[in-house]
Amino acid sequence: MKRDSSRVALTGNEAGALAMKQVRPDVVAGYPITPQTELMQQFAKYVADGDVATDLVLVESEHSAMSAVIGASATGVRAMTATSANGLALMWEMLYIAAGYRLPISTMLVSRSLGGPINIHCDHSDAMGMRDTGWIMLFAETAQEAYDNGIMATRIAEHDSVRTPVMTVQDGFITSHTTQVLSVLTDDQVTRFVGVYRPERSLSNFEQPMTYGSIVLPDYYMDIKRQQADAMVNAPRFIDQVSEEYAELSGRRYDPIELYRMDDAQVALVVLGSAAGTAKDAIDIMRERGVAVGLLKVRMFRPFPHVEVAEALSRTRAICVMDRSLAMGAPMGALAQDVATSLVTGRRVPPMYNAVYGLGGRDITIEDFQGVIEEAAEVAVTGAPKAAVRYVGLRGNEE
Amino acid sequence: MALKLRELTQTPELIACGHRACAGCLGVNAVRQVLHAVDRPVVTTSATGCLEVTTTIYPYTAWETPFIHSAFENVAATASGIEAALKVLGDEGSIPKKAKTIAFAGDGGTYDIGLQALSGALERGHDFLYVCYNNEAYMNTGIQRSGATPYGASTTTSPAGRASLGKTQRPKNLTDIVVAHNIPYVAQASPHNWRDLATKVKKAMDKEGPAFINILAPCHRGWRYPMEEGISISKMAVDTCVWPLFEVDEGEWKLSYNPRKKPAVADWLKRQRRFEHLFKSDDPAPLETIQQAVDADWLRLLGRCGEAPKADGNATAA
Numbered sequence: 025m026k027r028d029s030s031r032v033a034l035t036g037n038e039a040g041a042l043a044m045k046q047v048r049p050d051v052v053a054g055y056p057i058t059p060q061t062e063l064m065q066q067f068a069k070y071v072a073d074g075d076v077a078t079d080l081v082l083v084e085s086e087h088s089a090m091s092a093v094i095g096a097s098a099t100g101v102r103a104m105t106a107t108s109a110n111g112l113a114l115m116w117e118m119l120y121i122a123a124g125y126r127l128p129i130s131t132m133l134v135s136r137s138l139g140g141p142i143n144i145h146c147d148h149s150d151a152m153g154m155r156d157t158g159w160i161m162l163f164a165e166t167a168q169e170a171y172d173n174g175i176m177a178t179r180i181a182e183h184d185s186v187r188t189p190v191m192t193v194q195d196g197f198i199t200s201h202t203t204q205v206l207s208v209l210t211d212d213q214v215t216r217f218v219g220v221y222r223p224e225r226s227l228s229n230f231e232q233p234m235t236y237g238s239i240v241l242p243d244y245y246m247d248i249k250r251q252q253a254d255a256m257v258n259a260p261r262f263i264d265q266v267s268e269e270y271a272e273l274s275g276r277r278y279d280p281i282e283l284y285r286m287d288d289a290q291v292a293l294v295v296l297g298s299a300a301g302t303a304k305d306a307i308d309i310m311r312e313r314g315v316a317v318g319l320l321k322v323r324m325f326r327p328f329p330h331v332e333v334a335e336a337l338s339r340t341r342a343i344c345v346m347d348r349s350l351a352m353g354a355p356m357g358a359l360a361q362d363v364a365t366s367l368v369t370g371r372r373v374p375p376m377y378n379a380v381y382g383l384g385g386r387d388i389t390i391e392d393f394q395g396v397i398e399e400a401a402e403v404a405v406t407g408a409p410k411a412a413v414r415y416v417g418l419r420g421n422e423e
Numbered sequence: 424m425a426l427k428l429r430e431l432t433q434t435p436e437l438i439a440c441g442h443r444a445c446a447g448c449l450g451v452n453a454v455r456q457v458l459h460a461v462d463r464p465v466v467t468t469s470a471t472g473c474l475e476v477t478t479t480i481y482p483y484t485a486w487e488t489p490f491i492h493s494a495f496e497n498v499a500a501t502a503s504g505i506e507a508a509l510k511v512l513g514d515e516g517s518i519p520k521k522a523k524t525i526a527f528a529g530d531g532g533t534y535d536i537g538l539q540a541l542s543g544a545l546e547r548g549h550d551f552l553y554v555c556y557n558n559e560a561y562m563n564t565g566i567q568r569s570g571a572t573p574y575g576a577s578t579t580t581s582p583a584g585r586a587s588l589g590k591t592q593r594p595k596n597l598t599d600i601v602v603a604h605n606i607p608y609v610a611q612a613s614p615h616n617w618r619d620l621a622t623k624v625k626k627a628m629d630k631e632g633p634a635f636i637n638i639l640a641p642c643h644r645g646w647r648y649p650m651e652e653g654i655s656i657s658k659m660a661v662d663t664c665v666w667p668l669f670e671v672d673e674g675e676w677k678l679s680y681n682p683r684k685k686p687a688v689a690d691w692l693k694r695q696r697r698f699e700h701l702f703k704s705d706d707p708a709p710l711e712t713i714q715q716a717v718d719a720d721w722l723r724l725l726g727r728c729g730e731a732p733k734a735d736g737n738a739t740a741a
Contacts, residue, residue, distance in 0.1 A: 050507075050508060050511045051504060051507045051508055051511065053503075053504065079507040079508075079510060079511055081503055081504065081507050081547065082547070083500060083503065083543055083547075084539060084540070084542065084543030084546070085539060085540075085543070087496070087497060087500070087540075088497060088499075088500035088503070088539075088540050088543055089500075091493060091494065091497035091500035091501045091503075091504065091540070092500045092501065092503045092504030092507070093504055094491075094493050094501060094504060095468065095491065095493075095500070095501035095502060095503065095504025095505040095506075095507075095508070096504035096505065096507055096508040097504075097508075098491050098505070099466065099504070099505045099508035099509060099512070100508065100512065101508040101511050101512065103504065103508070117494055118493065118494065118497070121493050121494060125493075222517065226489075227466045227489040227490075227491055227505060227508075228466070228489070228508065228509065228512050228517075228518050228522070229489065230464040230489065230518065230519075230522070233486065233487055233488050233489045233490070234489055234490075235479055235484035235486050235489075235490045235491075236490065236491035236492070236493075237475075237479070237491050237492035237493050238479040238480065238481040238482075238484060238492075239475065239476050239479050239480055239481065239492075240481040241480065241481070244481050244482065
């Protein structure tokens with residue numbers, strides 16, 4: 025049998041680095057942080073070997089990484105970076121600014137808890153901290169998706185009707201440090217797909233000098249923010265175009281949400297990221313036992329696909345939304361809040377509750393998911409969740 | 424040959440009139456002088472502060488160069504990204520190769536919150552000019568003390584009071600910190616000496632790699648002197664050796680100006696009401712401390728530059 029060179033075994037970080045190399049950014053800013061470090065190391069090796077002609081700026085902090093990328097992007101070149109956890113938190117100020125200036129920066133987030141106490145393992149508290157910053161956010165379940173999102177992000181961000189930065193998210197260690205088999209495109213295929221980014225308006229247009237980052241007072245500020253919000257609302261249409269083109273190229277089609285065995289589901293789980301794979305296995309087992317359970321995986325977290333989510337969940341009898349982070353003091357976690365809001369704007373609001381799992385890298389197993397499904401199935405009968413928020417996988421009993 | 428004023432008047436005005444800086448602002452004056460000495464396409468960037476606030480009120484801009492402001496602590500990092508992008512575009516031939524980046528920030532954005540980004544950018548060796556317009560406090564937020572505020576100055580967060588003489592710490596020597604990065608060019612300048620300032624900017628722009636110029640920018644609101652006296656205040660800062668003019672060109676220290684007559688520092692302090700409490704007090708110690716510190720710094724600088732003082736001895740507190 026002929027060996028298929030497009031099938032490769034890579035860690036999530038290596039898949040991210042490969043995507044970064046293949047979109048050929050002009051400028052990349054890099055700063056190490058676990059678990060993202062390996063991604064930038066691999067990219068630095070590509071640069072060192074001459075495989076990509078990127079100007080790699082190895083900055084002294086993540087705040088400077090995002091600042092440098094903002095400077096480069098505004099100067100009219102393709103600019104990227106990658107980070108995790110506290111690194112993203114340090115960038116936070118600049119995330120709003122990148123989005124507010126409508127700079128088409130794509131960034132790779134290898135998700136990790138934010139502490140304290142310090143913990144280097146996966147959860148989504150870093151990603152959730154940026155959910156209102158104005159970035160498009162795409163979550164990956166696998167290294168394959170991390171790779172594909174990494175390539176599509178460039179096209180989405182640079183789309184003239186979008187012009188909004190994109191964060192692609194993969195789960196720290198669970199995805200970033202495990203080797204998976206994935207299909208990759210050739211450098212040439214990606215080069216043709218993403219094209220060259222040389223915008224007409226930029227800081228390098230010396231004939232028409234432009235000012236970026238004016239101070240905008242109450243007379244104009246709100247209108248500018250409204251335009252930005254509209255761009256986000258309108259983005260899905262263009263994201264879909266990019267997905268369609270990417271499907272033609274790669275054979276892999278991505279929608280804002282992925283539904284698994286949802287057609288006749290009475291019970292629905294909603295998850296983000298790598299846990300979707302484990303959930304699917306658990307669903308297969310529970311289906312064999314006669315539980316009509318399905319999964320809604322949110323792939324595009326921002327803009328949140330509320331219409332699709334409401335539509336997919338409206339016929340169920342119990343929904344368990346699973347959050348890998350805490351929204352301290354809020355009635356439910358971040359994903360659950362968005363699902364609840366989606367349901368309210370939809371046709372019907374089935375019983376819904378929140379399950380928090382996997383904080384700081386706490387493992388979630390197939391058995392854990394089976395337990396979650398069993399409890400959700402009870403809620404489908406009683407119509408009344410035991411509590412608004414449940415915790416999965418705590419030491420000892422929850423009660 | 425010495426630079427002629429006529430040459431500078433024939434260069435385009437890159438900061439348009441109509442900006443909203445205070446009358447008598449020497450920060451914007453310094454920026455204007457810097458840009459008059461520039462003879463190539465430049466992208467300019469500034470930290471948050473008076474400069475950005477007064478020159479970019481939407482929908483207007485005073486900048487005739489491409490300009491970006493993003494945040495307070497990061498102008499050197501922003502400049503790093505701009506420089507990297509200009510290099511890419513210059514190498515591919517889509518813009519002139521000699522296009523360059525100039526970063527502007529006040530002392531708050533340089534000595535304090537922006538120091539890390541500045542240090543990083545200098546260490547990485549980006550080909551850009553960083554100009555600090557040093558007005559010795561956070562003027563944009565209303566005259567709060569900074570790492571550049573002199574000993575004894577009263578600010579809104581280090582007010583002179585019954586139990587305090589104002590700021591009780593000496594300013595950090597930021598220019599020395601920059602010199603320690605071993606970059607091609609470092610200088611101090613003052614807006615009263617346009618020829619020296621413009622010559623330094625030209626030298627800095629011709630270097631390949633980072634260059635840094637620290638320009639004293641008296642602020643009449645914060646220093647509390649009559650608004651028309653800024654140039655004379657800056658000249659006296661240089662004559663008293665409070666703000667010596669020098670350059671470190673490829674590691675060579677060179678004095679730019681050695682005053683023949685050196686007024687007492689107290690005479691300079693007396694003109695600024697931020698120091699007025701020092702003269703109402705019976706205690707001469709603070710004024711002596713200030714004079715001694717200036718004298719010691721001056722002697723150390725002369726030593727580094729291989730020069731002897733021209734003025735007879737050191738002035739003493741009045």
